[in-house]
Amino acid sequence: MTTRKALGRGLDALIPPKREEAKEAGDFEKIENVPVDQIVASRYQPRIVFNEEAIKELANSIKEKGVIQPIIVAKKHNGYELVAGERRWRAVRSLGQKTIPAIIKVVRDSDALELALIENIQRENLNPIEEANAFLRLMKQRAFTQEELAKNVGKSRPAVANALRLLKLPDKIKDDLADGLLTIGHAKAILALDTDPERLKLRDQIINSAMSVRETEQNARSVTKKKPQPVDIFLEKVRIDLERKLASKVAIKPRAGKRGVINIHYTSVDDLNRIIELIG
Incomplete structure (x- = not known):
């Protein structure tokens, strides 16, 4: 003790x-x-x-x-x-x-x-990757949780968690962090992307264009917004069944929790009345 x-x-x-x-x-x-x-x-x-x-x-x-x-x-x-x-x-x-x-x-x-x-x-002698590797090594050696490690090295738990996340980056980006070519702010923005090719592409843009952290964050957000959302198989089946029964285009938009919105398209007042009769 x-x-x-x-x-x-x-x-x-x-x-x-x-x-x-x-x-x-x-x-x-x-x-x-x-x-x-x-x-x-x-x-x-x-x-x-x-x-x-x-x-x-x-x-x-x-x-x-x-x-x-x-x-x-x-x-x-x-x-x-x-x-x-x-x-x-x-x-x-x-x-x-x-x-x-x-x-x-x-x-x-x-x-x-x-x-x-x-x-x-x-x-304050360690670069971000040296620190992250030391955290990981110490956690394994002492079987520490992130909370226990944070307490023992005088850091907050989020600071430890964010440091360890840097180790998920491709080696090339980790080398850039160690060499001071990229900041931790750049690295956090890069981590918002899902795949290594995407991360390396953004890394090249940062280096070649001398992008700021804010610009990097905006770039990362634009990439993630362009990605199609994963399809919920159950909701997709419901949508197809409704379109078949109503003979109209249907869109289902899930929201937070178990809520959502169903949009039914109609082409005229007569078409709307037809759909109402089918539903009623």
């Missing part, structure tokens, strides 16, 4: 308070200088893409001011595995520095993915 509460608080459960705050609280956690070459990247890192330019900028900052926030590592048999702070570790390694400030934690493998995911979410 203690572990679940800690994870619910996110990185606050792992990262110690600032030195001054910790001294006042009497709860200062020891930070050690760990050899950089004894640290390996996390097996559970949800982030796939690392912006090399951003890491260079971070390295320059570290060169001037040092590592302000220590990384978090888990002790392994032959060294350490990262739990949080891979960008800082990469930046320090690029500078050729031998050690890096780190907090050493005892972390179970079953918690490592969750902690890595929370760390990246709180720092």
Whole structure:
């Protein structure tokens, strides 16, 4: 139970308070200088893409001011595995520095993915597809419902559901999202279409015409409106029977619930009287 509460608080459960705050609280956690070459990247890192330019900028900052926030590592048999702070570790390694400030934690493998995911979410480091894949992986690993996952990573349930829906997109569109060529707003509009060919066609239009999200939504609505509605076999049989008995064109329009409208066409007043007599 203690572990679940800690994870619910996110990185606050792992990262110690600032030195001054910790001294006042009497709860200062020891930070050690760990050899950089004894640290390996996390097996559970949800982030796939690392912006090399951003890491260079971070390295320059570290060169001037040092590592302000220590990384978090888990002790392994032959060294350490990262739990949080891979960008800082990469930046320090690029500078050729031998050690890096780190907090050493005892972390179970079953918690490592969750902690890595929370760390990246709180720092907004993941692209939409990395986040969605991490959500899915965590749900499978922990047998979480969407509600439970949302609570543990500090997101709303609709936010988690919308993220997972992105994984239904064709790979090409997912790559565009990861690369920043499409926004989540574009992706939501594309998801309104039923088939991958339709989605890819709209994707091409967005890229080639630099369509806004609003334009994409309008385009998607126009495609769905053109599609013929599925035929209700029972209502179609009733319509055909009525046309045969009344010798007139009949249209049946179902509405919400079990309601609907029947339209009977007539060609003249005499024809209308004829239909009335047949019905009456």
